[in-house]
Amino acid sequence: TEWAFEEAALRGADLTAVFSCGELPGSLADPEAQPRWWPEYQAQQQELLNQRIARWSARHPEVVAHCAVTTGRTAWALMRYAPEAQLIVVGSRGRSEFVGSVLGSTSNALIHHAPCPVMIVPSSASANRSGQP
Template sequence: MGQWRDRSLPVVVGIDGSSSALDAVRWAAREAARRGTPVHLVSAFGWSGKRHLGDPGLGHYRETLMRSTWETVSAAAKAAAEAAAGVEISELVVDGFPVPLLTTESRTAGLLVIGDRGLGGFTSLLVGSVAIGLAARAQCPVVVVRGEHTSDTGPVVVGIDGSPISEEALAFAFDAADARGVPLVAVHVWNDRALEDAVAPLVDWDAVEAEEQVLLAERLAGWGEKYPDVAVRRVVVRDRPAHALIEHATGAQLVVVGSHGRGSAAGLVLGSVSHALLHHSPCPVAVVRTGSSPAAETS
């Protein structure tokens, strides 16, 4: 699908009135300015008045919620304008619930941006299965803005596991590094605890690492011609994937991962690697789902 490449599509931001959401707004506004696209601020106030039909005070309560939500979005629009002067800003307030709303908005978005913690309808957005579901269902890449001091000069880091999904993440990461004029750190982690425990004395670990180096080189083949201005640093490390990516994300301005990895337990990878990054990364995290960016055109 590759809709994130369509520069006519907006960067959508989920708004809930939290300081985290305002951080996401500022990040999204700067990203929209780089892309030359609008930023679209969206908030939902989760009205449940249908359960209490007949109460004469509910209409006034709903209007109060609506007015308060619009004030929150207006404050977010001001923050966006201050972060990126001249960026086009649109606003939407909906009587509904955040996750379905953001999933719908992602269908016509180039990027979906949220904060790492929230208030109101977005409370605990990144706890448990909700964030996992949003990352899995969104029709565009999802960026979770976290980290107290986001670098504007650090590299973009991408996790590569050799799967088609990591190719999607690699495409997004190269594009992000190129747009920012910064290097790309390609991290390939290999580790098999079961193998280590069972036959560790019999394994030629140097040979295994050499094979993993070849695999990473194969995955990166062709991208240098497509993005000649992006300097690439290759990292092949024997470690736990989440630990290695969090370590290399220190000082970075963005870390990019696929929505899940390879193998029969692929669904668990989002719950381990991506989930760990969403909670512990020192910088914003981009989760790229299969189909939300183009497969490698250079492979």
Template structure:
């Protein structure tokens, strides 16, 4: 992927589609969900695209113990603040909340939830192998001053096996 595509994805005010390899004619739309408010535009875009193409949607949320949303402690007197499985359940809840309302607006779109314990970049690249399109959001800054695309968007632009749409959030910096 050249610098022009990365620049457009980082600064574009509309979704930017980058086609790296020959698109797959069949298959779902894969949506990377992080649960952030800025990711809402990517969720909207993915559902609209799936409805337009007449295909299903795989909503994928990947997490590790380092980036998981911690549920409130169930009993602070226990040796562990949360019961086994509490982190995974919290990540399932995050995905469900991010998709809330979209099934009602797009009843024709079959949605598969995938919550993966592992790296986001790797999970989305692998899921995108059989997808017509992989959709991710971009919040603006990627954690380093001046870096306008996060590591997930960057990795997909450089390593995805098919088309990638980067959808900047409403609160993304321009």
């Protein structure tokens, strides 16, 4: 999140934080097929995302931030926003040097299909801002 806000500030760009809840049964396009719990769950996740992003917005008041809670595989949920994006920033959950060097499915899909640059921030980079191991 820190890297995304700093990049948005450097670029003078808005930031859109996207949280995907994964695949849902049925289709959200068909309200009859929508799970009954979805609207409440979506609202809860929206509030959590808004709170997290608000903390970073306070540190970077020059960045206009938006939040979106959506469904689907994470990579494809992010790809919905990619046509207007200057950059997609995602984290990497590598748990060791070897695992961290191998791209996960989300990162792999984004670097192959996104119409804009993709920044993959390893989990260790939050402790070491230079991004060096």
